Amino acid sequence: MKRQLTLTTQPIDEPALLAQRSLSDGMGAVVCFLGVVRGTQGDASIRALEYEVFQRMAEHQINLLFDEVAQRWPIESVRLVHRIGLVQVNEPSLWVEVVAPHRGEAFAACQWLIDEMKRVVPIWKKPVMDKT
Amino acid sequence: MRVTVCFYSYFKDLTGCAQAMETLPDGSTLDALFQQLMLHFPKLAGMKKSTLMAVGVDYQDRTCVLQEGDEVSLFPPVQGG
Numbered sequence: 001m002k003r004q005l006t007l008t009t010q011p012i013d014e015p016a017l018l019a020q021r022s023l024s025d026g027m028g029a030v031v032c033f034l035g036v037v038r039g040t041q042g043d044a045s046i047r048a049l050e051y052e053v054f055q056r057m058a059e060h061q062i063n064l065l066f067d068e069v070a071q072r073w074p075i076e077s078v079r080l081v082h083r084i085g086l087v088q089v090n091e092p093s094l095w096v097e098v099v100a101p102h103r104g105e106a107f108a109a110c111q112w113l114i115d116e117m118k119r120v121v122p123i124w125k126k127p128v129m130d131k132t
Numbered sequence: 133m134r135v136t137v138c139f140y141s142y143f144k145d146l147t148g149c150a151q152a153m154e155t156l157p158d159g160s161t162l163d164a165l166f167q168q169l170m171l172h173f174p175k176l177a178g179m180k181k182s183t184l185m186a187v188g189v190d191y192q193d194r195t196c197v198l199q200e201g202d203e204v205s206l207f208p209p210v211q212g213g
Contacts, residue, residue: 054138
């Protein structure tokens with residue numbers, strides 16, 4: 001399984017990521033997920049989230065998750081991009097792409113990967129409140 | 133033995149630092165380290181149940197026996213995505 005992991009302070013460039021997509025003739029499903037910063041947290045309005053990462057451990061843990069994806073499903077490739085630092089409301093903080101022969105395994109692998117990432121990967125976010 | 137302890141997220145606010153050095157008896161566990169840290173950083177006591185701990189880049193439970201020079205990380209539940 002091909003894998004690509006990017007933890008970056010730069011905005012997620014969806015057109016560039018789509019242009020880099022490669023899939024073989026046997027692939028019939030591409031599932032893409034985009035996580036976007038919401039403008040509210042509870043009842044409060046926020047203007048951004050500040051993401052912090054323990055980089056070495058995050059890379060290690062995500063690669064362990066990729067290993068498990070490869071064992072569980074016949075996935076051809078997985079790519080994951082996570083923003084670090086300040087991410088404004090409405091901007092994407094997470095982009096995940098899973099390429100597989102069929103939609104069932106593509107959806108399942110993508111859902112599982114995101115759920116597990118939120119459970120074990122050492123990334124934290126702190127709301128930046130509106131000034132008003 | 134001496135170990136390096138790194139704090140992440142709001143644990144840095146609770147302890148007032150990002151990193152500390154701790155000296156422990158040989159054969160000490162992560163639990164013993166946490167007990168010692170609560171003496172040095174009392175605000176950590178309130179986080180005892182929810183604290184996640186890693187040695188190097190792998191999660192470990194509190195029975196893990198530490199080695200000289202280990203890098204231990206303490207942090208709250210993760211929130212990626």
